[in-house]
């Protein structure tokens with residue numbers, strides 16, 4: 001039996017202010033206050049799990065226990081089946097400490113060579129309560145990789161990803177169009193249906 005969110009305050013277990021704003025926008029109809037882990041001075045746990053959901057649950061649970069409030073965390077990345085699922089949970093780490101995604105995209109291109117360009121983005125969302133209960137969902141968008149990358153919108157691996165049925169990369173697309181079909185949109189739709197009564 002899934003648990004419904006009640007109350008007016010949801011901690012966003014992220015130290016990335018852009019992500020906090022985006023989540024507050026997406027759930028603004030259901031929740032009044034969105035303190036972030038950074039605003040509450042909560043520690044940032046290391047992502048030690050081996051799956052997206054594992055890492056999202058670890059972050060959400062740590063924030064819920066430390067704050068005494070329900071907390072939401074996400075974890076996302078790009079999966080290339082021909083690379084054995086890489087970069088996967090290491091998607092951010094492939095860009096190095098400079099967070100240079102041209103380096104990460106070049107590594108994908110080099111390792112893939114003329115292998116199958118099929119790929120998908122995953123977004124895991126976990127909502128945890130201080131008593132340890134957790135609800136988790138995983139959203140996906142399937143597509144293929146194109147080289148060289150195209151477009152200067154979006155972030156991360158957007159320039160090399162074309163969703164199924166489209167010709168433009170995520171970095172060429174209007175942001176509203178990307179947000180309507182992305183892995184994040186899919187995950188939020190599932191979470192709202194399950195926990196926010198949408």
Ligand code: IMP
Pocket residue numbers: 074075076077078091092121154155156157158170182
């Ligand atoms: P996270 O912030 O730990 O979830 O790391 C997610 C990483 O996955 C980002 O740094 C990007 O590299 C990649 N990623 C996740 N979602 C997207 C997307 O919508 N477009 C491009 N890259 C993404």
